[in-house]
Amino acid sequence: MKPVVQFKQPAVRNKWASRVVTAFLWKLVRFVLLIGISYVIVYPILLKISIAFKDKKDLYNSTVVWIPKHFTLDNFRLVLQVIDYPKVLLTSVLLSGGTMLLQMITCALAGYAFAKLKFRGSNILFMLVIFTILVPPQTIMVPTYALYKNFDIFGIYELITGRPGVNLIGTYWPFVLSSALAMGLKTGLFIYIFRQFFRGIPKEIEEAAYIDGASILTTFFRVMLPNAVPAIVTVMLFAFVWQWNDTYFTTLVLINPDLMAVKVSTVAGQIASYLASEAGIATSTGNVDPFYLSMLSNTLILMAILPLIIMYFFAQRYFVESVERTGIVG
Amino acid sequence: MIKVRLTQEQKKGRMGVLFLAPWLIGFLLLFALPIVESLKYSLSQLELTAEGMSLHFIGLENFKTAFLEHPAYNRILTESIVDMLVNVPLIIFFSLFSATLLNQKFRFRGLARAIFFLPVILASGALLGVEGGDIMQSVMQSANSEQGGNLSLLQSFELERMLIQSGANESVVAYLTDAVNRIYEIISRSGVQILIFLAGLQSISPSLYEAARIEGATGYEAFWKITFPVISPLILTNLIYSIIDAFSSNKMTRLIQETAFKTFDFGLSSAMSWIYFMCISVILFILYMLIARKVFYYD
Numbered sequence: 001m002k003p004v005v006q007f008k009q010p011a012v013r014n015k016w017a018s019r020v021v022t023a024f025l026w027k028l029v030r031f032v033l034l035i036g037i038s039y040v041i042v043y044p045i046l047l048k049i050s051i052a053f054k055d056k057k058d059l060y061n062s063t064v065v066w067i068p069k070h071f072t073l074d075n076f077r078l079v080l081q082v083i084d085y086p087k088v089l090l091t092s093v094l095l096s097g098g099t100m101l102l103q104m105i106t107c108a109l110a111g112y113a114f115a116k117l118k119f120r121g122s123n124i125l126f127m128l129v130i131f132t133i134l135v136p137p138q139t140i141m142v143p144t145y146a147l148y149k150n151f152d153i154f155g156i157y158e159l160i161t162g163r164p165g166v167n168l169i170g171t172y173w174p175f176v177l178s179s180a181l182a183m184g185l186k187t188g189l190f191i192y193i194f195r196q197f198f199r200g201i202p203k204e205i206e207e208a209a210y211i212d213g214a215s216i217l218t219t220f221f222r223v224m225l226p227n228a229v230p231a232i233v234t235v236m237l238f239a240f241v242w243q244w245n246d247t248y249f250t251t252l253v254l255i256n257p258d259l260m261a262v263k264v265s266t267v268a269g270q271i272a273s274y275l276a277s278e279a280g281i282a283t284s285t286g287n288v289d290p291f292y293l294s295m296l297s298n299t300l301i302l303m304a305i306l307p308l309i310i311m312y313f314f315a316q317r318y319f320v321e322s323v324e325r326t327g328i329v330g
Numbered sequence: 331m332i333k334v335r336l337t338q339e340q341k342k343g344r345m346g347v348l349f350l351a352p353w354l355i356g357f358l359l360l361f362a363l364p365i366v367e368s369l370k371y372s373l374s375q376l377e378l379t380a381e382g383m384s385l386h387f388i389g390l391e392n393f394k395t396a397f398l399e400h401p402a403y404n405r406i407l408t409e410s411i412v413d414m415l416v417n418v419p420l421i422i423f424f425s426l427f428s429a430t431l432l433n434q435k436f437r438f439r440g441l442a443r444a445i446f447f448l449p450v451i452l453a454s455g456a457l458l459g460v461e462g463g464d465i466m467q468s469v470m471q472s473a474n475s476e477q478g479g480n481l482s483l484l485q486s487f488e489l490e491r492m493l494i495q496s497g498a499n500e501s502v503v504a505y506l507t508d509a510v511n512r513i514y515e516i517i518s519r520s521g522v523q524i525l526i527f528l529a530g531l532q533s534i535s536p537s538l539y540e541a542a543r544i545e546g547a548t549g550y551e552a553f554w555k556i557t558f559p560v561i562s563p564l565i566l567t568n569l570i571y572s573i574i575d576a577f578s579s580n581k582m583t584r585l586i587q588e589t590a591f592k593t594f595d596f597g598l599s600s601a602m603s604w605i606y607f608m609c610i611s612v613i614l615f616i617l618y619m620l621i622a623r624k625v626f627y628y629d
Contacts, residue, residue, distance in 0.1 A: 117349060118343065119346045138603045139607050142368065182353040
């Protein structure tokens, strides 16, 4: 019997050793991968921060790569002179926040109805929600523009007053309408998230509330909504961010809007003409140094995403943990 | 008056209709009406006159113009479809991989997750487009790569040569090196997908893995026999989401917008967007049919 024991023991130990080695190797590989991918994600932001604090002199100094030699806030000062930053910030926050709240309310209601308050045909209606996600917004772009240009609910307004509809282009009403009626940007997705979440809440909770004498409304507001905080946080974050970054709908219905994302894409020309007039060459904007210009627009991009990053910094912990229970899962 | 007593189910149904009312009105007014209009526009010529717009029915003329006469339409359409076909598998693969990584236990996991979800916040819409064509950044990037020993372009070139010499299939090599070059695009587009996969992974009961380990399964086997089947419905969800996302802002959508608001050819623009929508639907339908049968449902 002895040889068998002697033969077996080293084999087991080898197996154990190789397991430790592979576990260690995997940890190493994972570490490298995580660092690498994180670097790729954070890199553009670091780059912008580095550019924003640079002086004009550092631009042509090849020894300066990341850390500026002449640390300065001039870029920020200049951008603030060209753009009314507080006003743009306020409009953007108000618009994004407003549409966020409206969308959250209507989508929560619709999602709850699809999940728990079923009636005949509600599944077909849900298919229509999916359909609204699938259709690219450009398909209904022109009619949407025409609709807001000449706004009229199914021709009722014209019937009463005899005049053609109201012009809503250039006002914020299209945003209010589209988000209050759950037809804003990617709103179908929010309804989907809410529906999946409410579907995951056990039926017993609902029934217990009914037996205790709660009406459907009370059950929704006092029992279901407080339980739906993860879904609400996710939807709010998405709604806010997507509205903040959107230029498609804002440029469609607003004329020259004071919004962050729009400003970012049009600012280069504005800065160029400002710099040109500063230098006394009011006629041509071609003489402005393109690198300097790009430096300034990078500064503005940083200022535009700064509020989002700050918000994410606070919401992040909550958001990342809550996702696990959101029931985004199909 | 006869008082009708409703059952709880009926009450719920009525309440459901009430809850859905805003969405239903919105759907009819802001979606159904415009989409019918859009179909009408695509089949007619639209003229702006003093008293508004006038429509002439011209049949499929606009579609013909888009396909046969427009200088760039066909090219951009194929380009955006090919682009999608290249990107989406990479996005799915990358996001599934990242999600399994982020699901494991390690130090600073919270921080890693926060960074991986950052693209959800930053990389949607305008900011990404602005970043692409920026001089300053490309200059700095090239400066960096000179320092760090030929980083981005040359490296994948080296890799390509090495792989071809080692006898790998050329088209596979081209695809792989292409993936390396697109890495930033891929990463910045997979935020939401990672989120969805991670949520799915969290929902798998740990006891399944425990049982598998006791039976002697390796981590690799556990992934293919447990994780993959449970997560397969989410692969379908993510696939559809990625395709829609890839199609929602690219050259094609810009062309449609320009045709409408720069050259004011509303009919042509509508026709273009309808062809585009049809292409997306066909692709989605085929993929759905192919994959939905293989998806495993737990219940």
